[in-house]
Amino acid sequence: MLQVGLTHFLIVSTALFSLGIYGVVTRKNAVMVLMGIELMLNSANINFIAFARYGNFGNGGQLVALFVIVLAAAEAAIALAIVLNIYKTFTNVNVDEIDNLKE
Amino acid sequence: MNIYDLIFYLFAIITLVSAVFVVTSKNIVHSAFNLLFTFFGVAGIYALLGADFIAVVQLLVYVGGILILLLFGVMLTNKITNVDLRTGTIHIVPAAIGVGMLWGALSAIAYKTNWIKIDSPIPNSTAPFLGRMLITDYVLVFELLGILLLIALIGAASIARREKE
Numbered sequence: 001m002l003q004v005g006l007t008h009f010l011i012v013s014t015a016l017f018s019l020g021i022y023g024v025v026t027r028k029n030a031v032m033v034l035m036g037i038e039l040m041l042n043s044a045n046i047n048f049i050a051f052a053r054y055g056n057f058g059n060g061g062q063l064v065a066l067f068v069i070v071l072a073a074a075e076a077a078i079a080l081a082i083v084l085n086i087y088k089t090f091t092n093v094n095v096d097e098i099d100n101l102k103e
Numbered sequence: 104m105n106i107y108d109l110i111f112y113l114f115a116i117i118t119l120v121s122a123v124f125v126v127t128s129k130n131i132v133h134s135a136f137n138l139l140f141t142f143f144g145v146a147g148i149y150a151l152l153g154a155d156f157i158a159v160v161q162l163l164v165y166v167g168g169i170l171i172l173l174l175f176g177v178m179l180t181n182k183i184t185n186v187d188l189r190t191g192t193i194h195i196v197p198a199a200i201g202v203g204m205l206w207g208a209l210s211a212i213a214y215k216t217n218w219i220k221i222d223s224p225i226p227n228s229t230a231p232f233l234g235r236m237l238i239t240d241y242v243l244v245f246e247l248l249g250i251l252l253l254i255a256l257i258g259a260a261s262i263a264r265r266e267k268e
Contacts, residue, residue, distance in 0.1 A: 004111045006220055009152065010213035012115045016122055016145075018206035023126035025198045028191040031176045032131060035138055038169065039122055042145045045157075053152045054220045062154050062229060063236055069157075069164050070248050074255035076169045080176040081263035087180040096193060 009050040016043035030083045030093040034076065041072045111151055118144030131181070135174050142166050153225035156233055 016039055023036030045065040052061025087093050121140035128134045142165040149158040226232070237245050 004108045006218055007214055008111065008115070009148065011210045012118065012148065014206055014209035014213055015119055016141075017209065018202045019119070019122045019126050021205065022198055022202040025202075026126070026192045026195055028193060029131055031173060031180065032126075032134060034176070035125055035134060035173060038138070038165070038173075039125065039141065042142070042165075045161075046145065046148055046152075049149055049152045049154045049157060052154070053223065053225075054218070056219060056221050059226075059229060059232055060236070062157050063233060063241055065149075065154070065157050066160060066233065067244060067248060069160055070252065073164055073168055074252055076172050077255055077259040078262070080172055081259040083176055084179055084263050093180045094191070 006050055006054040009046060013043040013046040013050070016040075016046065028094040028096055030086065030095050031080075033095060034079050034083075038072060038076070041068055044068060107151070111148070114144045114147035114151065117141075118148065131177050132174075135170065135177055138173070139166060139170055142170065154229060156228075156230040 020036045020039030020043060023039060024033050027033055027036065045068050048061040048065045048068070051057065052059050052065075055061070083093055086098060090098055092098075118141055121137040121144065124137040125134045125141060128137060142161065146158045146161040146165075149155075149161055
């Protein structure tokens, strides 16, 4: 059990994923919700790379992790542009107060 | 317990403790700076798993790019001069119970499942392999990601710069 193996990495990844979900559901600020999503993407990446190392699939998982990082960068850029626009319209970014699609 | 295990536990503790601070800290700037340590810890875990290139990309893209972008988002969407950067939380108790149950279930699955493990040796460098795969087997995905990044760049610029008429 003390020898670090696949299970250890998977448990770290599940803990990170749960913390990400906790951040997404409890925080009001939209930027904090984004941080929770980043945590969840990171935990998924740990899974991909752990299975690339310990699974029988070759090293393709590392490539998928690279694609996930690219998508995370694109997502963060778009999401922050939307958040800035919301801030210009409503002067706050609390996701529980923004319930109009149009001002 | 050898040095590999010690380093793993060190990085795992850094990652998880700073992630807890990210989701619980009242001050949003503290959250952003704790996210820095989370990303560093995750990069260390990647390096331990033999993914050296991904670890470097993690540092470059997440710490150098996404974190800075998030900090810009924080700075631009909070009135720093007159209102503090505190941010509210809602539904803490039901969220903690639900997430705790989810984590219990997920980690039980990860622990109980009899994974077929092949302890492949850690390669010296994964960058040549990844580069070769990117221009052979995954070339379509590679090109599509390039187009996606271009679209995201244009879209982000046009959304953020839209002026009120």
